[in-house]
Amino acid sequence: MTNNNEVINTNLDSKSIVLGMGCFWGAEKRLSEVPGVIDVESGYSNGDDVNAGYKEVLGLEQLIKMGLSQKRNHAEVIKVTYNPSMIDLKTILIKFWENHNPTQGDRQGNDVGSNYRSAIYYQTDEEKAIAEETKTVFQEALTKAGKQAITTEIAPLSNYITAEEYHQDYLEKNPNGYCGLGGTGVAYPGSETKQHPRLEASALNKEKQLIVFEAEECPYCVKFKQDVLNTWTAETPIVATLNPQQPEGWKLEKALFATPTIVLFENGKEVSRYTGYNGDKARFWKWLGFRLLTPEQRRIAFEEGTEAPFTGSHLDETRPGYFVDPITGAKLFRSDTKFKSGTGWPSFFSPLESAITEHTDNSLGMSRVEVRSASSGIHLGHVFNDGPAPTYKRYCINGNVLKFVPDKEKE
Structure with missing residues (x-):
């Protein structure tokens, strides 16, 4: 833990800056990808509690929201340590401005609270000057793009606390299917950041x-x-x-x-x-x-429901074409494998290759084989061993979770 503006650099060949970009997991990942950055550490900074950890920060934020505390909470931050011979502070701050949304006040995306505030916590007057200069330049670019005013707090560093070990390199250790998003889409003037065109x-x-x-x-x-x-x-x-x-x-x-x-x-x-x-x-x-899907389709698809016999779709459909998954559009059955079973449900003697999966179903006091769509995993029906040649199978399918796509007529 570092208190009251104490310089946190420990390597004479490196420098560091503490930045708040919302949740430190995504911020850590984004800034660690910048060439010249040696290390990125998650932490807490510039709050009143010198012994706070993750639980204390979240707990205090709840008290603040309920009006039960006047304490200043820490911001979730990252300490960016860099090699000044490879990259300067201005370049790092350009990446900071471009890689989050600094106009949202006490929030970042879905994360709401003063602990998610945008912030630059400096250690020297030179760092402060660079922070203020880059803020002014980026604000001009944001204003030109029709964006709001920057709310980033620029203040001296105080009460820096290293976050718990499980927060370090979090997205590497706990991949949960998403990556941090790159901010407002506005480039810092003169930067080499590639701006991708907006969809028309x-x-x-x-x-x-x-x-x-x-x-x-x-x-x-x-x-x-x-x-x-x-x-x-x-x-x-x-x-x-x-x-x-x-x-x-x-x-x-x-x-x-x-x-x-x-x-x-x-x-x-x-x-x-x-x-x-x-x-x-x-x-x-x-x-x-x-x-x-409709409520009835959802009941069948996701709750293993069954439509009443002779009430579903496509019972009498005989045109050449394919019966497909209603969500993915993947082909399931060809119409020339459909036959009249008299059961009240569309029946087929063979699915397309790799189109369905089969699963044991012991519900309702019976032992059956359930059929699901391989592409979406939705429930389709069951398969029985009383069908016609050549397979002698009867794929008994709920018509309401099938979509029929007729063959295109030849010109």
């Missing part, structure tokens, strides 16, 4: 559109592309962007704070979002399914 609203489907907000050097964004985006066949259009801003004229309900974040827009307004992806495809598709 005219090129999108205003009625219903999915947008994947990504970031560079985000492994979870790459994983989402590999697992989901690269094989997208769903009816709902989807597009990915490296710009954190919504299309002009469209509305996000709240600021983005991590990537990948997948947002569903309807009529140009956000109606739902999915933040964080760790390879759990079924969880992602369930999120989307709850937005796209």
